[in-house]
Amino acid sequence: MKILVIEDDAQAAAYMLKGLKEAGHAVDHAPDGTQGLYLAGAEHYDALVVDRMLPGRDGLSLVSLLRAAGNDTPVLVLSALGSVEDRVTGLRAGGDDYLTKPYAFSELLARLESLGRRRAAPQTQATKLAAGDLEMDLLARTVRRAGKTIDLLPREFQLLECLMRNAGSVVTRTMLLEQVWDYHFDPQTNVIDVHIARLRQKVDKGFDQPLIQTVRGAGYCLRP
Amino acid sequence: MLASLKRRSQAPGGDEAALDTAKNDPAADRHRHADRHLGRLLRTTTFRFALIYLGLFVGSVLLVLWLIYWSTAGFLTGQADTAIREDMQALADRYRAGGMAGLAEAVNERGMGNASSIYILSSATGSTLAGNQFWPKGINDAGWANLPVKDPSTGLVRPGDVRALIAALPGGYRVLVGRDLGEVRVLRERLERVIGWSMGLTLVLGLIGGLAMSRVWLRRLDGVTRTAEAIREGMLVSRVPLTGSGDEFDQLAHTLNAMLDRIEALVAGIRHVSQGIAHDLRTPLTRLRTRLELALMHDTVENPREVLEAAIEEVDHLLATFRALLAIAEVESGGNLPIAPVQLDQLALNTGELYDAVAEDQGISFTMAVDATGPAAMVQGNRQLLGQALANLLDNALKYTPEGGRVSLTVSPVPAANGGPARVRVTVADNGPGIPAEDRERVRERFFRLERDQARPGSGLGLSLVDAVAQRHGGTLVLDDNGPGLKAQLLLPAG
Known part of the structure; x- marks a missing residue:
């Protein structure tokens, strides 16, 4: 993926750039809003990382301007303000995802990759998902693995769908909580782990190759 | 030539009051x-x-x-x-x-x-x-x-x-x-x-009257001024004296005293929070530092990855505490929260389902009952905050209930009474150890944890957030004995 990072903190930007490059992405950096806006308009990117508070032009107005100009590059907004209200205003301004500082780098990476993927394969068109020998019919709401039907509860179905849509990349616990339960807070207990364990019982039990893998310190990954 | 006429009366005089020209005395x-x-x-x-x-x-x-x-x-x-x-x-x-x-x-x-x-x-x-x-x-x-x-x-x-x-x-x-x-x-x-x-x-009587009246008023106001000065100097316990007459001055004093009570409580809260932060963040930070220091000292750590992973886990825990504190502060500060109609029954089912798996995992029987639906279960609020409040209550119940215990989640309507609005009640009840009656107020304070739970993981912020969310929505958090166990009720105005 080609990513533009608009972040004024030089050290934070350097770490982010290093991490993203190591993960195999091409990264550009803009230290302020004005340069960021120029680059975002001049080049084609798969995703933008925009800090909310920037010198020159604040992050949200930058996103609004991009959207007004017809630029629909997915934007991940970073903010040191973590409130519920800020999140809503951030998304309303045209951001596609919102991440509060301090964040885990694995979280940032997972969300960016998910954003890029969503753009590459628009969800509306697909009615069937597949990963290895696992098949999901989104219309009939059925799941089969190696031709064998797997009975899933509605919530388990959503959980698996989320993993399958991001097959090959990491999905963090917070992403699952947001996308499956629409909760934007972290529960103290790791409730997601319990739900994944149940899903594993149904999807992986009795098969030689486990599909749902735990990525330590990051989240889960469905790897065919 | 002028005629001389008899004079009939004496001119006034001789009775002017001598002015009191008081000299500068010893006094x-x-x-x-x-x-x-x-x-x-x-x-x-x-x-x-x-x-x-x-x-x-x-x-x-x-x-x-x-x-x-x-x-x-x-x-x-x-x-x-x-x-x-x-x-x-x-x-x-x-x-x-x-x-x-x-x-x-x-x-x-x-x-x-x-x-x-x-x-x-x-x-x-x-x-x-x-x-x-x-x-x-x-x-x-x-x-x-x-x-x-x-x-x-x-x-x-x-x-x-x-x-x-x-x-x-x-x-x-x-x-x-x-x-x-x-x-x-x-x-x-x-x-x-x-x-x-x-x-x-x-003129003289009027002036004296005016001065006397001002003196009376001044003296009453002086009580307020003196109290304000004492408070400015840090004596938060001082209060405006009451005369017991119940006049407007007494009412003012009463209101001011009530305000001072509230401020004193808030200041005590802040002091308590600062101490809590100092303690609760310093301990894990020390642990983290020691761990990293030891890893540095012993060059031949068998598994440096393990040390780093443990360190990240510690940091994550710290950040979670930090986030919880900020969330409470945000709810309490009265900022501009997005408010929308929330179906509390659906939110409760949703959250209950999230924790149902956890309960099953821990061998705890978990039941859900919804008696309020539709308009009766509708509240004006922030879905995320209400969801987090419910999650915290369930989290608490599951954390403290032993294996084989019971936890229930119920949503029920509370009809309007005593001029108050109709309310929705969400109850999370367990048959765990409960909270002693004398601590049921204090558990709402930030970082307060029961003596017996000190060894368990937890930040002591869960119920503080629930309480703050309840108050923010014009509701209350009621903690009761479930004989045995804890019955936590979240009462929110319906509408």
Whole structure:
């Protein structure tokens, strides 16, 4: 993926750039809003990382301007303000995802990759998902693995769908909580782990190759 | 030449009050203090109001007295004029009957032994022909005149004390009839004196009253000022004294004291939170530092990855605590939260389902019952915060309930009562160890944890957030004994 990072903190930007490059992405950096806006308009990117508070032009107005100009590059907004209200205003301004500082780098990476993927394969068109020998019919709401039907509860179905849509990349616990339960807070207990364990019982039990893998310190990954 | 007229009354005097010219005594200090005190009194609003009132009062009194004065003095002067005119008429009658001789006779008759009246008949040359006085110089024209009088006892000339009517006769003869109005003047002077004194007295009494009133008000306000000063100096426990009269000052004092109680509680809360932060963040930070330090010291750590992973876990835990603190602060600060209708029954089912798996995992029987649906379960609020509150309650219940225990989640309607709105009640009940009655208030405080739970993981922020969310939504968090266990009820206004 080609990513533009608009972040004024030089050290934070350097770490982010290093991490993203190591993960195999091409990264550009803009230290302020004005340069960021120029680059975002001049080049084609798969995703933008925009800090909310920037010198020159604040992050949200930058996103609004991009959207007004017809630029629909997915934007991940970073903010040191973590409130519920800020999140809503951030998304309303045209951001596609919102991440509060301090964040885990694995979280940032997972969300960016998910954003890029969503753009590459628009969800509306697909009615069937597949990963290895696992098949999901989104219309009939059925799941089969190696031709064998797997009975899933509605919530388990959503959980698996989320993993399958991001097959090959990491999905963090917070992403699952947001996308499956629409909760934007972290529960103290790791409730997601319990739900994944149940899903594993149904999807992986009795098969030689486990599909749902735990990525330590990051989240889960469905790897065919 | 001027006539000498008898003086009937003594001028005022001799009774002026000697001014108190107090000298700077040994008590100079007290004096200065009194001066300062007076200065303060003069600047008070009450005193200014008293002055304005006094001004209006004095003005109206002055008007009334002026009316009395004019009607009295004017009446007496008018009476004198009438008497003079009647005298002149009588003299005219005599002139018509007896000619000039009759007139001269009448003038002499009337003037005889009558000291307060003047009758003069003069020739065209101005020589006095008859009467009890000489013709005054310079008075020639017919009509009314005010003549000066020389006081025989003091020799002072009193101008205009004699009121006179002069009539011209054929042949240049003239007749003068006059009255000494000294008495009227004395009466007028007395009236003026009385008016002056009453004005002075009114002013002095008004000023004293104003000062006294200001003093009373000042003293009441001083209680408030002193309390405010004490608080400014850090004595948060001081309160405005009450007189027990229940007047507006007492009500003000009462309100201020209630405000101070609240502030004191909040300050205590902040102090408590700061201590909590210091303790709860310092401990894991120390642990983290030690762990990293040890890893550095022993170059040959078998697995540096493990050390780093443990360190990240520790940091994540710290960040979670930090986030929870900020979330509580955000809810409490009263910022601009996105508010929308939330179906509490669906939110409860949603959250319950999230934790259902956890309960099953821990061997705890978990039941959900929803008695309120539709409008009865609707609240105006923030879905994320309400969801987190429910999650925290379930999290708590599952954390403290032993294996084989029971946890239930119920949503029920509470009909409107006592003028309050209808409410929705979400109850999370467990049969764990519960919370002792004496700690049920304190568990809402940030970082407060029961003695017996100190060893368990947890931040002591869960219930604080639930409480803050409940209050933010105009609801309450009620913690009760479930005999055994804890029954946590979240009551929110429906609508």
